[in-house]
Amino acid sequence: MTADSSMMRINVEELESGMVTADNVVEPGTDRVLLLKDTVLDSVMIFNLKERYNVGEVYIKKTFSSSTISEEMKAEINIHQSLSTLKDVFGSDDAKPLTEFTNEAAEQINNVTNDLITSLYADDNILLKMHQLQSYDDYTYKHCLRVAMMSVTIGKSLDLPRNRMHDLCEAALLHDLGKRTIDVDIIRKPGRLTDDEFLAIKKHPQNGYLLLRKNGGYSEEVMNAVLMHHEKFDGTGYPLGLKGEQITYLARIITVADVYDALTSNRPYRQPWSVAEAEEFMMGGANTHFDYDIITAFLNAFAPYPVGEKVQLSDGRRAIVVSTTTNVLRPVIRITSEKGEGEVIDLYNDFKYLTLSIKALESDPVKAKQEGKAI
Numbered sequence: 001m002t003a004d005s006s007m008m009r010i011n012v013e014e015l016e017s018g019m020v021t022a023d024n025v026v027e028p029g030t031d032r033v034l035l036l037k038d039t040v041l042d043s044v045m046i047f048n049l050k051e052r053y054n055v056g057e058v059y060i061k062k063t064f065s066s067s068t069i070s071e072e073m074k075a076e077i078n079i080h081q082s083l084s085t086l087k088d089v090f091g092s093d094d095a096k097p098l099t100e101f102t103n104e105a106a107e108q109i110n111n112v113t114n115d116l117i118t119s120l121y122a123d124d125n126i127l128l129k130m131h132q133l134q135s136y137d138d139y140t141y142k143h144c145l146r147v148a149m150m151s152v153t154i155g156k157s158l159d160l161p162r163n164r165m166h167d168l169c170e171a172a173l174l175h176d177l178g179k180r181t182i183d184v185d186i187i188r189k190p191g192r193l194t195d196d197e198f199l200a201i202k203k204h205p206q207n208g209y210l211l212l213r214k215n216g217g218y219s220e221e222v223m224n225a226v227l228m229h230h231e232k233f234d235g236t237g238y239p240l241g242l243k244g245e246q247i248t249y250l251a252r253i254i255t256v257a258d259v260y261d262a263l264t265s266n267r268p269y270r271q272p273w274s275v276a277e278a279e280e281f282m283m284g285g286a287n288t289h290f291d292y293d294i295i296t297a298f299l300n301a302f303a304p305y306p307v308g309e310k311v312q313l314s315d316g317r318r319a320i321v322v323s324t325t326t327n328v329l330r331p332v333i334r335i336t337s338e339k340g341e342g343e344v345i346d347l348y349n350d351f352k353y354l355t356l357s358i359k360a361l362e363s364d365p366v367k368a369k370q371e372g373k374a375i
């Protein structure tokens with residue numbers, strides 16, 4: 001290419017997040033394109049150019065200033081870049097099982113953690129972004145990214161300090177790492193698992209813990225959260241059967257995010273649950289499966305029925321949410337259907353309506369996705 005006055009060639013050491021490439025970036029010695037022209041660089045991309053691909057110099061647009069793109073856009077770019085880095089680190093579920101977790105992989109996860117936390121503080125519209133990351137070929141690395149995004153959002157709602165937020169996000173990104181140590185045929189088996197296969201899958205929390213322990217660079221806090229993410233608050237979980245506060249705080253947060261993501265994700269054998277159905281289920285598990293305080297923070301962060309939301313009722317009528325002060329799952333609504341239009345119903349306090357419930361949100365991102373609508 002011929003350089004013009006709108007661009008400059010700079011050493012990768014001088015690259016900064018937010019700069020924009022003025023030409024395709026090609027892997028040295030090959031013609032493989034690593035980054036396309038007009039890519040907004042983030043710290044993970046810069047790390048990969050330097051450490052992984054040994055790129056020397058890159059053409060950058062001169063006039064670009066990082067303030068010309070919105071915080072939301074940067075957040076979105078970061079989330080998609082995080083996904084591709086996680087894919088590199090975890091490998092596809094069809095790839096050979098992992099036997100070690102390298103320092104390079106740990107460094108990449110650390111970078112993704114920093115980028116995700118920055119993005120999630122900049123952009124609250126996280127539920128839609130998580131659902132955009134779903135697909136029918138639901139690989140472990142995608143699930144781990146969604147669980148990390150949700151865990152950080154719950155952590156924010158719990159006012160978790162920033163330094164613990166880093167541990168939380170890192171542990172959530174790695175919570176199912178152990179699944180990548182299990183035989184591919186078991187992980188991707190479409191039918192019913194045998195007892196032995198099920199036992200092999202149930203080893204994934206310990207396997208993930210052992211990979212991190214062998215790496216040597218992780219705190220007890222992070223490793224324990226990985227080990228305990230299938231424990232239940234009432235002691236009926238695995239692998240240790242721990243109860244209540246014996247389960248670390250970070251593990252209790254990740255459990256909530258993990259189960260919610262499993263319920264609202266596509267599975268080969270069932271449709272995803274709607275946001276409303278999944279949140280009703282989670283509320284029902286408070287104090288048995290889940291820590292009550294964390295469920296409360298989760299429901300506050302992912303308000304199932306925000307004021308102004310249009311909903312469908314169990315009797316087929318439509319309504320709009322007018323207040324959520326009494327109970328987040330049974331708000332005050334105003335009927336908008338012809339039959340009973342204008343009537344205001346307090347679903348929590350008005351016993352006449354005990355059997356009436358909200359069936360779905362008109363704008364449920366899961367349902368919208370099923371129906372192929374853009375979200």
Ligand SMILES: [Fe+2]
Pocket residue numbers: 175176204229230
């Ligand atoms: Fe798991």
